[in-house]
Amino acid sequence: MSGNTFGKLFTLSTFGESHGIAIGGVVDGCPPGLALSEDDLQPDLDRRRPGTSKFTTARREADEVTILSGVFEGKTTGASIGLLIKNTDQRSQDYSKIKDSFRPGHADYTYQQKFGLRDYRGGGRSSARETAIRVAAGGIAKKYLKENYGIEIMGYISQLGPIKIEKIDHTITNDNPFFCPDESKLDALEQYMRDLKKEGNSVGARVSVTATNIPLGLGEPVFDRLDADIAHAMMGINAVKGVELGDGFDVVAQKGTEHRDEISPQGFYTNHAGGVLGGISTGQDLLVHMALKPTSSISISGRTVDIKGESADIITKGRHDPCVGIRAVPIAEAMLALVLMDHLLRHRGQNSNVDSQTPHIPASRD
Amino acid sequence: MSGNTFGKLFTLSTFGESHGIAIGGVVDGCPPGLALSEDDLQPDLDRRRPGTSKFTTARREADEVTILSGVFEGKTTGASIGLLIKNTDQRSQDYSKIKDSFRPGHADYTYQQKFGLRDYRGGGRSSARETAIRVAAGGIAKKYLKENYGIEIMGYISQLGPIKIEKIDHTITNDNPFFCPDESKLDALEQYMRDLKKEGNSVGARVSVTATNIPLGLGEPVFDRLDADIAHAMMGINAVKGVELGDGFDVVAQKGTEHRDEISPQGFYTNHAGGVLGGISTGQDLLVHMALKPTSSISISGRTVDIKGESADIITKGRHDPCVGIRAVPIAEAMLALVLMDHLLRHRGQNSNVDSQTPHIPASRD
């Protein structure tokens, strides 16, 4: 599996290029009996979809997913689930410049070196278009987790360029084009993005995802810790350069007395750990953060080399997100759902008969 | 494989508890013909070994590794390599307090909930003692990578509590008890650690690892990107709460013009990406950073619950590192070596016949 399969028991294998016929995937290991239709998956696809606001790429894709198998009379059968999304807006374009030069900050150069050739149309396999299938597959996981365990997964932008959100009110998060939970920042965000677009530049972002009602005991000690698998999942999203659990890099300057989450019979006092201890879920909320780089596809000229290794200048025209972090929000949610689903099945496999011999401590004292 | 196997083609499967008879592992997939003996692995084990300075745990372990198989007449045969390290200093101790209560910030609570029982002696499987085998296995990978590709892997402390290093001079990194590459900070570090110990507290740290002479083309697009697998590896080290490649979380506030590493025929102008584009190595240096939390084993009383779920206070006596980040340096190096080795074999499997059709760009313009 050269990198296109994710997970161990609940798996997703994907295919498809930005400008090919279609993208798709196979979800394997889904428990049978889950009520499922395309309508369950479309809302998250629509959240990720390009062309929905003036702050994302102008490419318009319907992103309509079809479930090709694994569902019978409205329920999952336990068989593998085929997913397909046709590419509709493969705008014909002049690729001559991209074809012969390497865009700095892109996968152009590394793909060419690794494979000896590359599908230069819109980035081919390296395009974020591939993540639409992750969102569809994550939707299946989300539904199972919510219906069977009450797990809720919520993503949002916690910083965009210099603008940090200061308040979390999820009643507005999905109602603005930035997945921003802080109403007081919406105007600033809009102004910032407008200026950025005018400038022809791009900017980074910090995306956060939380999950609540997590069953205790998910995650494997040592290598396949829950947090290690979350880090793998998130760092595997295009443009992500950093991943944190709980307090993340703030722990560097913390003391032991400050960091350790003390416990009372009424619940944990704090959640610096972000819901994971020793690689295993505590039942507290999962708190995950990630840093996304500014997209390198900008309309300001940059220095590079061409395919012969000679100096060149390049401007990436076309329809690109000035802040790829925004649309990463539903992708990050989907990846977290896939990790949780996989670990849930793994945990049931090994430990379904376990009596923990000790009470469950509430997630928090609230 | 419930979390105790790492890698896909070059794999490490480990076993062993802190206070059991021995810890050990199986390294599988090593190419044949590599000259190998215990002497090649011992130096890194000695760097990780507890009891070597007054700033790490007082536990004394010889940490002498034995190669049980896979080497014949001084060379690897291609068969699996058995590694064994006996536990020698399993000091008899009173575990009654730890046995019945959950240390805040530890895996005690999650192990008990997941498995219904736990080996409470010294943390059992959750102890960092397990990482000694990773260091031994990483030593095999390091040797192969160096001899066949010239790859050099170097770890160091880049911040300890409030003290940030400002200069990198690796001629001193391995000659001080902090793996600190900045001579001007050694006195401050020593003073800080002395105060911390007196206080009975612990502190976090930032560990960095770089690797040079990286072959171009390592890493798989989409899920098993080189950076995603590095994140998995590093977040799987005890106490790690965050992982960054290149500029990491600094990218949040960067613009596209600032972040993209421009290219010239003489080399890349910058390395904000940390050596990976689109999940694939660029040939530039790998730059990896991680945040380690302060150990929760401190001698300042904390609030917790006992096994019956009732309120309790707990002090963790015993021999513990006030800053676990320090000894994590050789562990992080080993994990990076394992990831690189695995991806090297994967790359050779799929792409050994590829002609890249384009020149290699030097890592930097120096």
Add this chain to the structure above:
Amino acid sequence: MSGNTFGKLFTLSTFGESHGIAIGGVVDGCPPGLALSEDDLQPDLDRRRPGTSKFTTARREADEVTILSGVFEGKTTGASIGLLIKNTDQRSQDYSKIKDSFRPGHADYTYQQKFGLRDYRGGGRSSARETAIRVAAGGIAKKYLKENYGIEIMGYISQLGPIKIEKIDHTITNDNPFFCPDESKLDALEQYMRDLKKEGNSVGARVSVTATNIPLGLGEPVFDRLDADIAHAMMGINAVKGVELGDGFDVVAQKGTEHRDEISPQGFYTNHAGGVLGGISTGQDLLVHMALKPTSSISISGRTVDIKGESADIITKGRHDPCVGIRAVPIAEAMLALVLMDHLLRHRGQNSNVDSQTPHIPASRD
């Protein structure tokens, strides 16, 4: 991966039911640069296709495969390859009998018990229809193996019911509806099948596959031996109940002097081993045999139980092969190609730099 992914480096993940919208799959790990189009895959699909002779099921499927990704400008890119075959002949039918009873010898009962529900239309996922995608994926492997190593894979019927083939002449194998390499048996086969059909019964078969020009050194010692993985692949084909390498079950009565394949500088004297020693290919021809049971879908009434556990009688009407062994020939070839391709990449990963230090012995003295 709940059983729908095959292989480790060169992988196939499949989906799709007999009477769903489509069947499909993802091939991952294909080396880049292989010239590939649908035309390369269609011939084997046509060989497997139902409705091509009066001795296979009357179901008519065009079985036209579409390559959805992973190929650009006529060559594989190294990215995952999406394959899709639409189901066209999902004849509307009365499933009420099959729905409520378990056909003896079928997967009906076990699917219901394992999953709590099942797609009863034409067997759903347990239908041999699923194997069409294996044939398409195997076609990719076959092409790579042939173009890069000269490997040829050839399957045939070596016994059908009581009729054993006695002569192998592959110039006729693909020109008769039985994949029979012995012209002298064609009349007997035709008569036997005609009688069988009249009787409303079915019969078993023995299928053989050979592969020539096998590179030396494929296969991993211990668990993932080449022969072990071939056994896994073949026993994973619908209706297979036995697998043999080389002399197979005849070895039970052989003596050591008789079985061991002696060696001369001009080549091996014999090939009792079937091309594998110690789990690793010798360079001799691979000789694989398998036994396929008679299909249980027959029009002679059988005793069973219904979904409430009560006695019932059942006749399986519909369009079924009286000898499923016949159409298994291209499937077995495809599975062998997938195994060889996977082990080729694995071998290159670990051993691409090996100098064997000893001459290659020719496959045979001819």
Add this chain to the structure above:
Amino acid sequence: MSGNTFGKLFTLSTFGESHGIAIGGVVDGCPPGLALSEDDLQPDLDRRRPGTSKFTTARREADEVTILSGVFEGKTTGASIGLLIKNTDQRSQDYSKIKDSFRPGHADYTYQQKFGLRDYRGGGRSSARETAIRVAAGGIAKKYLKENYGIEIMGYISQLGPIKIEKIDHTITNDNPFFCPDESKLDALEQYMRDLKKEGNSVGARVSVTATNIPLGLGEPVFDRLDADIAHAMMGINAVKGVELGDGFDVVAQKGTEHRDEISPQGFYTNHAGGVLGGISTGQDLLVHMALKPTSSISISGRTVDIKGESADIITKGRHDPCVGIRAVPIAEAMLALVLMDHLLRHRGQNSNVDSQTPHIPASRD
């Protein structure tokens, strides 16, 4: 994992050569809470142990297994279990002949070609000595399966050279040196083996394994069928050349009416399928058969080539089993236990909440 790891959720990774320091392994994924000590594993090791009868190799190994981890206060903890067996009888020997020539029928030639070097002492990794660890690991699986599900696994010799057993009475199977369940054949077996030894020759054998009280629903459709994974496991045992489920190769000549196992509310009428339909267990007894070739280590001279590719003659002196099939009996049991354990955990992972909606049919009408 280059072939030295077996299984997906319940895994065994092994190491060790015939004449090295020790052999060992890591068992991962064992459910916690299983009472376990070395005493549970030793009986099967003693059954496999060489030197226990005059009909097996004269090599004497205590084969005392040590559990190095994963067990605390007499119970498994859920952590990985380290197993170690020291090699004690590594008789010093003259290997000059074996070193420079390839024994026909051995892995000598293929190991040399694949790896460029080999551990020629006693066959190194290709020696059946490696299987001792499989037997130890299988003992853990056997105990879990028996205590939690009542599963019993029983192996025996069903044919040795020309002598076929005709009666199965398992009260004597483990009380004779042949694992023969037919008392009337014991004298013939003893005479045959005595003659064979005198002749300096070896002979093949057929080994059978049955398992009873199998839970319904084990096995995954398509590639990882229960029978496919059993075939993988058995063909991965040294010297095995064929594997059958149920009627095996007899199905070739069977008709559908004859083969299909009809069902009544009181149980299945027959068990031609050997306990698996559509890759999933029916609850009937598992019936597995395998063919083992005669060992090639015989004291009758054979033709071969030396390491320079020149003609040579070779006699394999030393301590070898004239019929390796005999000692394969406990190995085959162990491998079946490992497969069942793995599929049990996989099944629990995906389907632990399933209500089958239909009664369980008894395994047979008895």
